[in-house]
Amino acid sequence: IDAARKMVILTRLAFGMNVDLADVDTVGIRGIAPRDMEVAEQLKYVVKLVGTAEEKNGSVAVSVGPVLLPKYHPMAGVNNENNAVFVTGAAAGETMYYGPGAGELPTATSVVSDIITVAKNSKLGTNGNAFNSYQHDTKQTSPDDIFSKYYMRIVMDDKTGTFLKLTQIFAEAGVGFDKILQEPLDDYTATVVVVTHVTSKAQLEQAISRVELEPQMQMQAKYQVVEG
CATH class of the missing domain: 3.30.360.10 (Dihydrodipicolinate Reductase; domain 2)
Structure with a gap:
């Protein structure tokens, strides 16, 4: 927060x-x-x-x-x-x-700096002014225009056809895989980790919503990946 x-x-x-x-x-x-x-x-x-x-x-x-x-x-x-x-x-x-960003002296330095600024602005008669007058209309970017790579960890049934189903779901949403790791979790399930190619947030959400409907798949984690 x-x-x-x-x-x-x-x-x-x-x-x-x-x-x-x-x-x-x-x-x-x-x-x-x-x-x-x-x-x-x-x-x-x-x-x-x-x-x-x-x-x-x-x-x-x-x-x-x-x-x-x-x-x-x-x-x-x-x-x-x-x-x-x-x-x-x-x-x-x-x-x-x-x-x-924390600690006695760094915090004290910031507080003293603010007090000095208030005192200076009081002397100059500028207190009460907006701290920043730069303003534009606020518009949220559409999920179709937000692009990134993503990391996901999925637990799924370790049986023939399940991984194929996973790849089909993401392919139909237009999401490609850059990296794939798969390892057994126990005798019946496996953990699959994928890092996608750059994709839109809308495409990713479409794929995840379909994964969550599959009883043999459980999404465990989803994080953004930064390159460069």
Whole structure:
């Protein structure tokens, strides 16, 4: 929730759009299973809680959730109490702002900075002004226009034809597989991990809705995957 509130503020600053907290697609880290951490390591990813705001053709998509980042990504090394803001700009390219997000001295520094700002604005007579006047009409990006790769872990009956059925479901939704891992879970079931090619959120949701109707398949995890 804290990260989602930060994304509301950052979306306002970056794109001038007022997104409601309820409109931020928010997933926490409590549901991450140890197995997903192990598979991410095997595939050379790390799992981080990431808030994303992306503008496209005058609309914005905002989300918060666990994301698989390649180990060479700058945000993959953000650990412990540290936070980072990673920005991709049309002119500046990729930049990252990094530092402590908690602790006595970092918090005290921010509080004192705010007090000094209030005192300065009181002296100048500028208190009460909007912190940011940059504004655009707020428009949510359609799921058809939100694209990413995705990681999914599915438990299914380990019998002939079940995996074929899974691939058919995703193929009919237009979702292709980049990586596939399958291993027995017990004598009757298997765990299948797939990383998709870049696909739209709408296509993925269509495939998942059909998987959830299949009694021999159980979706265990779904996370966004960032490349580059």
